[in-house]
Amino acid sequence: MPHPKDRTKEYPAPLCRGDRAVYLILLLLLVSVSVLLYAKPVSAADAASVHIQSDGAESVYPLSEDRTVSLTSCGYHLTVTIENGSVRVTQSDCPDKSCTAMTPLPMSGGAIVCLPAQVIITVEREGGDDDDEISSADIILG
Amino acid sequence: MTMMKYHPPTSSSADTRHPARRLAMRGLLLCLALVFSYLEAQLPLSFLPVPGIRLGFANLVVTFCAYVCDLKTALSVSVARVLITALLFGNWSAFWFSLCGALFAFALLALLLTFARNTVSPLGVSAACAAAHNTGQLLAAAVLMKSAAVFSYYPVLLIAGTVTGTLTGILMILLLRALPPSVLVKAKKGTP
Missing domain, CATH: 2.60.320.10 (N-utilization substance G protein NusG, insert domain)
Known part of the structure; x- marks a missing residue:
């Protein structure tokens, strides 16, 4: 029986450069949306x-x-x-x-x-x- | 007494060049996605401080289809899962949100696998698609309710989506490593 091929070798390793770019983009998106939404909180007095x-x-x-x-x-x-x-x-x-x-x-x-x-x-x-x-x-x- | 001679199959059981086999494979994967959808809806995640969170195991099946079969299979499984879930459980208010989220996630999945298959690993792809799924859901909610106020929920959903997408990405990598090639369709090299 042939040795099962490790299919993960067909794909980049986890946390490669591409993955880091994806996480960086998500982080930038999170920060920008948070700033837009919560920069001016409504205070109870107003x-x-x-x-x-x-x-x-x-x-x-x-x-x-x-x-x-x-x-x-x-x-x-x-x-x-x-x-x-x-x-x-x-x-x-x-x-x-x-x-x-x-x-x-x-x-x-x-x-x-x-x-x-x-x-x-x-x-x-x-x-x-x-x-x-x-x-x-x-x-x-x- | 006549002994039956064993004739081994001439092709892999997962060879989906035959239309009937392709249909059977899609059916199996769709059932799996539906079961995952149902199971994760039963999980008592209300103890988490993040409301509306889902583990996204059904998305794991769609990503698996895209990597191992082809994008057409992934799209058909994704859309059929959303439709059948709404039919089975009668939650039509969530249908449009789920459909929009699924289409957004699939669009990003197709883009990543077409242009960045050798740059981004299944981990990054899963995290990005989970975030796209939540974005699509919120966009659908904003359009249907004619209000942008729903986006106040976006930062929380984005964090939750990235975490659950990372978890499903890890599972995806373990799955690809564990399943032997005899039960997997051979992925066409260099093409999504």
Whole structure:
């Protein structure tokens, strides 16, 4: 019986130059996406309203008021709790349950997403960015 | 009493030049991919801090097809697995995400095996395809939900995808080393 050929000799060895290039590209992608997403986290003092998009409709609630929102989207029931200036999904009967494990907003600065239920929860502040504000002062000389 | 004389097969059982054998091989690999899909969905990974993570063993079968058989087999197994999983388990909300992810992963797999087969090892290919799979899923989610907010989940998925892709890449290398050539289709040298 012929000796089984080692098929790995037909391919480059693990962690060759090509592999290192792949990992470097993935790392650069990770860093650039993280910077784009989290460079400006929304602080609790600035955050004003919670936007919940589900089933094509959007509901808006003030972040400063504690409340519990029950919603049904795509056949799944979710419970969203707004408490102490943060919002999170406390209960969901979706098969994934990843939405209940996501970091409460606005600490994450991003969004809470439930893909099976097609629900997106974001926190938006009222008004424009601080960079757009121009402070004016009347100077009286004399 | 007549003794039956043993006639050894004239060609390897894995010789897929015959259409029937090719179909049988694809069927076997598709079944394997479906079983892996089902098993990894049962694994209780909720203890991990990363939500939505999957080990990606089904992708191991697709990569195996691409390396050992051909890209057409890999594509047919990948698409059929996504379709049959949705039919069997009734999770149509995830169908479009899975399909987009599978097509993204296959596109990158085809590119790497066509242009960088001698530069990138199965380890790098698996990691890159796992990351492409997650990227495709998020793109589908962004289009379907008409919101880019889903990308806040991207860094976590990218890390998880790279780790699981590395694991499946290691398994792929061990598999190629362990399986004897008599059960493998001979890969055409220099062509994907």
